[in-house]
Amino acid sequence: MIIKKLLINYNETIVDALNKLNELKGISRLILFVQDREGKILGSITDGDIRRSIAMDQRVDKSVEQICNTDFLYEYSSDDYLFLGKYKNKDIKILPILNKSHQLIDIIDLDKVNAKLPLECMVMAGGRGKRLSPLTDTVPKPMLPLGGKPIIEHNIDRLINFGIKKIYISLKYLGNQIQEYFGDGSDKGISIEYIWEDEPLGTAGALGLVDHFNTDHVLLMNSDLLTNVDFESMYTKLIKENADMVVASTEYKVDVPYAVFETEENKVKAFKEKPSYIYHSNAGVYILKRELIQKMPKKCFYDITDLMDDLVEKGGELIYDPIMGYWIDIGKPIDYKQAQEFIKHIEAN
Incomplete structure (x- = not known):
């Protein structure tokens, strides 16, 4: 999985997001991460988020920044042991890994990865x-x-x-x-x-x-x-x-x-x-x-x-x-x- 395929700019529309989601393969949950001009991750967006937005007001011209989930779970990059059990017990499939600048550098597919061992x-x-x-x-x-x-x-x-x-x-x-x-x-x-x-x-x-x-x-x-x-x-x-x-x-x-x-x-x-x-x-x-x-x-x-x-x-x-x-x-x-x-x-x- 190429990380840049999971990124979408904050000012792109939900139609753009749907097109990007349709192109994703080999991942347990279709998800994108919304970034600002500096590449800082603002939130996540899934097809479910888009469906709920359209059902609410039928608008497809809204930016992804307006509907993304800003309260998403993530981990910072580290060489230490990462216990994934706490995430597997929740409805989470993809765990983003961010650097200290809050940019996306990796993901962990929780359906495919049991642990992150150093x-x-x-x-x-x-x-x-x-x-x-x-x-x-x-x-x-x-x-x-x-x-x-x-x-x-x-x-x-x-x-x-x-x-x-x-x-x-x-x-x-x-x-x-x-x-x-x-x-x-x-x-x-x-x-x-x-x-x-x-x-x-x-x-x-x-x-x-x-x-x-x-x-x-x-x-x-x-x-x-x-x-x-x-x-x-x-x-x-x-x-x-x-x-x-x-x-x-x-x-x-x-x-x-x-x-x-x-x-x-x-x-x-x-x-x-x-x-x-x-x-x-x-x-x-x-x-x-x-x-x-x-x-x-x-x-x-x-x-x-x-x-x-x-x-x-x-x-x-x-x-x-x-x-x-x-x-x-x-x-x-x-x-x-x-x-x-x-x-x-x-x-x-």
């Missing part, structure tokens, strides 16, 4: 995907189709859904296909930068190839996941608990087909018949303090689990946040088949 993200997409051969012999695993678009695009679209607009993608195997597909990210209204690994650097090593992250916390995730992980839940939990790093977790259930004894020396004190145990497992999505990246070894193989081990060993705060929705790690043919079937269910609903 995060930059690294998506790991350099792996070979040997277990999915021959599918990955000529196509990198993140680009395998899933419900009409590549696996990695599902993840990028979800990041966008949480207001993340700067994404780094680490590449190695057939990475040119990913770069050619997404370009600089402008088609999606974001900025994408590509980090090429000359040698495999593990699941965290590529972070050290970024000169400087501009946010205090960085999101790192695998590209071969199908999940509706709640990034906002992860971020707010990290901040609330003042932790160094949060890991998304998924439940892993183990069913024991036999009775399990609780013993003391060689005596059975109790037993459980065919018990089940639930463990929280690493789901491949992390948010960490930027300063942790600065302490990592540079240009060498380094897994995110190495960082987690170092953090725990040195007394840092490592927490987890369970994924309450779905999560599929597409590593094997059976996983890919499961994801293909599951995406049909999602799209049907």
Whole structure:
């Protein structure tokens, strides 16, 4: 969405406004923002405002300044976390973002965006995907189709859904296909930068190839996941608990087909018949303090689990946040088949 398409001058008529509204596409509510000569926003105007005005006096020559809603809600531009829940509970679809001069610089479509998180993200997409051969012999695993678009695009679209607009993608195997597909990210209204690994650097090593992250916390995730992980839940939990790093977790259930004894020396004190145990497992999505990246070894193989081990060993705060929705790690043919079937269910609903 080009912001200037949402602007209308204060002295234009409501007929002009109707023509502009008819041209709008890809937005949850047809709305314009009325600006004065200096570009300062005076109010908002919708087709409903125009209908009510015409119904009142049948005039179509009035200026938009005369009928616009001057008591509109907005936020000023900021790099801080913005909680959108307070707006989603009201009849608001479009939240304008203004600069200090009260000029429109952005909008948040509340039907499409869950949150505005102050995060930059690294998506790991350099792996070979040997277990999915021959599918990955000529196509990198993140680009395998899933419900009409590549696996990695599902993840990028979800990041966008949480207001993340700067994404780094680490590449190695057939990475040119990913770069050619997404370009600089402008088609999606974001900025994408590509980090090429000359040698495999593990699941965290590529972070050290970024000169400087501009946010205090960085999101790192695998590209071969199908999940509706709640990034906002992860971020707010990290901040609330003042932790160094949060890991998304998924439940892993183990069913024991036999009775399990609780013993003391060689005596059975109790037993459980065919018990089940639930463990929280690493789901491949992390948010960490930027300063942790600065302490990592540079240009060498380094897994995110190495960082987690170092953090725990040195007394840092490592927490987890369970994924309450779905999560599929597409590593094997059976996983890919499961994801293909599951995406049909999602799209049907």
